[in-house]
Amino acid sequence: MSDQITTKNTQVSTELAKWTIPIRKWAIWQDGVDQHTTPDVSFIDANSRRKLSRFAKMALKVAHDCSDDVPQAHFVFASQHGDIVRTTEMLFDLARQEELSPTVFSMSVLNACAGMYSIAKRDHSPSIAISAGASSFGYGLLEGAFHHLNHPDTPVIYVYVDETPPSIYGDTARMLTSAHAIGVLIADHATVNVSCQMTARASDADSTTAQSVSFMDGLLNHHNAHWEGEGMRWDWTYSER
Amino acid sequence: MEQLRLEIKHLIINTLALEDTTPDDIADDMALFDATGLGLDSIDALEIGVALRKKYHLTIEANNADNREHFYSISNLAKLVDAQLKAAQLKDTQLNNQ
Secondary structure: OHHHHHHHHOOOEEEEEEEEEEEEEEEEEEOOOOOOOOOOOOOOOHHHHOOOOHHHHHHHHHHHHHOOOOOOOEEEEEOOOOOHHHHHHHHHHHHOOOOOOHHHHHHOOOOHHHHHHHHHHOOOOOEEEEOEOEOHHHHHHHHHHHHHHHOOOOOEEEEEEEOOOOHHHOOOOOOOOOOEEEEEEEOOOOOEEEEEEEEEEOOOOOOOOOHHHHHHHHHHHOOOEEEEEOOEEEEEEEEEO | OHHHHHHHHHHHHHHOOOOOOOHHHOOOOOOOOOOOOOOOOHHHHHHHHHHHHHHHOOOOOOOOOOHHHHOOOHHHHHHHHHHHHHHHHHHHHHHHHO
């Protein structure tokens, strides 16, 4: 028993990795206080736009806003819950033995937003969609950073979106209190450098906020940010160029 | 038939959330799935199929070669719905007479 307590209180830290991400442009979209709005994505043609959920519109809005009009970009999409509002509605439909909407079904997959962006921009570059639990934001950003490291001439658009899960799921750890989306253009001619460090640690001091929210606060307020959870500490250090 | 065509136009507009489109914008013989017409896609076709099944209890065979023709325009869809509604009515009448 005493051994377990000792192990818990001993903060064993092992630096796993450290890398720097050049950010040329970024965009954030979030719900206002007590305000539930849908972003304007009029840059997408009407026949595609009508199929988009609020979740998808958030994703495409920040992707467009951070893209700096680069003609081609590798697209990385990440989300912890995906389009959980629509998938939950689909589950209710199934429970009522109702036929699913083909449109809603086709747009509920995790890579739907990447696909819609590719169609809207006529950009046939590869894309990837990632979900990795509470650390989804960090691992998505890592994926984007390493793609850029291996292909320095190719810009990477990284988009992260999450919405508050419907109340039927009950309270979950590090509950999101509002919907938000983050878009980051990882490319040369950077305006901000973000240095990221991952440290493995045995600690019970898990962050109470969502990982993406920690990062977003740092970006918005120009201060360093960190997040702890799932046995890992993530540190993001910002430096203007 | 005119009434049925109008009903189907409303059904498509509502089902597919066609912004800024009114029944007047959809001519009876306009190609629904063509960029020169309404410009709908294959997922829209499935969506319309689901809506027609729900509203008119329409039977649409998945691999019927005639589907392309049936789904070409509002007129063709109306003919399909009308034929199936009449067939269903006939069946009911026959059952009642027995």
